[in-house]
Amino acid sequence: MHRYLLNISYIGTSFRGIQKTVNKSELPRLDTSTVQGSLELALRVFRPTNEIQTVLSSRTDAGVHALHSTIHVDLERSDGNPYDTTTLTGVLNRTLDKHSLPIRVLSTQRVADTFHCRYHATGRTYLYRLAVARNVTEGAEGRGLKNKGYEVFLPVEEIDRCYFLQNATFDIKRLSDAARMFVGVHDFRTFMSTSRQKSQSRDHPMFTVRKIDEINIRPGKSLALGPNATLATETYDYWDIEIKARSFLYKQVRRIVGTLLAVANGRIDERSIYQMLTIPSKHNWDHRVLVAPACGLYLCRVHYRDTAFELPDETSH
Template identity: 80%
Template sequence: MNRYLLNISYIGTNFRGIQKTVNKLEEARVDTHSIQGCLELALRVFHPKNEIQTVLSSRTDAGVHALHSTLHVDLERTDGKPYDTTILTGVLNRTLDKQNLPIRVLSCQRVQDTFHARYHAIGRTYLYRFAVSRTTPELDKKGSLRNKGYEAFLPVEEIDRCYFLQGNNFDIERLTAASRKFIGVHDFRTFMSVTRQKSPSRDHPMFTVRKIDEINIRPGKSLALGPNAETAEQNYNYWDIEVKAKSFLYKQVRRIVGTLLAIANARIDERCIYQMLTIPSKHNWDHRIQIAPACGLYLCRVHYRNDAFVIPDESSP
């Protein structure tokens, strides 16, 4: 039996999320609506002697993408030899491609049997992409957006890859200044969405305490091509929000980004952030804030220490 770490990326638009749903009544059925389920199905082409059970390092919700995520899996070959990691990568990608799945295995590597994709991770970096309209949208007689801006140009390459905003009084300096309030150790209970999953640890008073190591706001760029790229740059200012921490609560990043966008649009002020951080409660969420949609969120990197990877001797039989 050998353990392998898989470095993966994917577009999450058409998936329910990365984590598979386990149905005890249908244990043999593979959940192909999740990233994990599709990967486990692809791993079956190797016909290992053991049952395939992958372990995720991070969870992402429906519509969230990943530039880099990880999972580990144990595989026992019939002859007892380890799988060649290059062949493992190539066969998995070919299998996923045949099914037209937007999942890519970046690389595979053998790791110690004690390695754990989740528990050995020392940090995660998320990236949120959004674009702000350069022009003021046309208003109707009531002062509302006419047709919610559906007449505006939107590059087709960016559909479900970026969050597009109208540029009414948007102030990136306000956003940048407010982002500093989230850095450090806080009780983020107000910034956690309710989940159906039940766990004894969730009742612990320290469960919602997290440390945000970094929040960086940088100018972004369009992913559009050809003439669409020029038109997109003329119509929008692209921005990237990068958030780094050891771990995150359910929808914490999207709630933080939604709060920062509300600050930038002057729907709330910094006092609102102070109250939500100092009086942590699921009832203290300011409903003037819209949770940032999943389409703009990317799991950018899962971080490990270099000494977490002790590669077995590849020359052994």
């Protein structure tokens, strides 16, 4: 038996999340509703002698994308030899492409059988892509592009890949200043979705304590092509919100981004953030804040120490 680490990327629009739903009563089928299910069924092409069970390093919700995520899997070949990692990558990508699944394996590597893609990760970086329409007049602003009677060009290449806003009062400086309040160690109970709080026994007082290492706000750019790129650049200011921490609570990133957008749009002030951080409670969420939609969120990187991938001498080939 040998363990492999798959570095993967995917567009999450058509998936209901990365994590599969276990239903042993169903017959094996190509599960195109989750990233994990799709990968496990693609791995069956190699016909390993063991049952395929992948392990996720990070969970993403429906509609969230990944530029880089990781899973590990144990595979046993009938002759006992390890699979060639280049072959694994190529065959998996061809299988996924054959079924029109927007998942790509960036690379595959053998790792020690003690390696764990989740527990050995030293951090995760998320990226939120935001586009704010320019030259919006007072009274014309709306949430996203749903405001009736006010047309704003939306590049087709960006559909479900970025969050588009039109708001005459949007202030990126207010957003950047407010972001500093989240950096460091805080109890983020207020910023965790209540759905998993109800379904899981997570009552330990330290469970919701997390350390945000960095929040960086940078000018972004459009993914549009040709003439659409020019028009998109003329119509919008693009911004990238990058958040790095060892781990995150359920929907924590989207709630933080939503809070920052509420500050930038003038719906709340920094005092509201202070109250949500210093009085952590699921009942203390400021309902003027809208949770940022999944379409703009990307798992940008799962971080590991270089030594995490070292194979013991006796298993090297």
